[in-house]
Amino acid sequence: MNYIETKINGLIFKKTSEKDIPIILEFIKKIATYEKMLDQVMATEEKLRESIFQNNRAHALLIEFNNKIIGYIIYFFNFSTFIGRAGLYLEDIYIEPEYRGNGLGKEAFETLIHIAKEEKCERMEWVCLDWNEPSLKFYKSIGARQMNDWIIHRLDKNVIDKIDREGI
Structure with missing residues (x-):
């Protein structure tokens, strides 16, 4: 199946293919703009093609409502040594502002939970910026x-390259 239907009429989550790369990149830029981080976007169509479709490092779904693409989801699987199972890590979820507040986000999370259950994941994780009150409130409301x-700790590409060259 290339799509997941939901309880809300006209709402489906579509599995993506390489032809969807331009719209995925467009949504990445939209979420980056919302998060005030557009200057940090280094993704290109070629990087997305390689990472998502050639190397299967992540999965992407497009959110379609009444035959219009209104958002996207990027997720991948991580692993918990304590649980001994994979987890679903939500990297991005973005819904166009005019479609927020009417249950579409809940449907997106239910879809992700369904995927997590199918993949035998025992937890789901994501991060949220501390100033993003609407999202924080929503996440709390779903438990x-x-x-x-x-x-969270991070080594960016520059540091990775430096350590690779010079060691720690």
């Missing part, structure tokens, strides 16, 4: 809990 005792 998500903040993991305040865990601090």
Whole structure:
């Protein structure tokens, strides 16, 4: 099946193909603009083609409502050594502003939970910017809990390259 139907008439989540790369990149730029991080987008159509469709590093769904693409979801699977199972990691979910607040986000999460269950994932994780009150409120309303005792660490490409050249 190339799409997942939902309880809301006219709403479907479509599996993507390489022909969808331009719209995926467009939505990446839209979420980056919303998050005030557009200057940090380094994704290109070629990088997305390689990462999503050639190397299967992530999965992308397009959100279609009444025959119009209104958003997207990017997710991948991680692994918990404590649980001994994969988890679903939600990288991005974006719905056009004019379509928010009417249950589409809940349907998106239910779709992701269905995928997680199919893949035998025992947890689902994501991050949210601390100023994004509408999203934080929504996540709390569906039962998500903040993991305040865990601090995210990141090595960016420049640091990875430096350590690769020079060691730690």
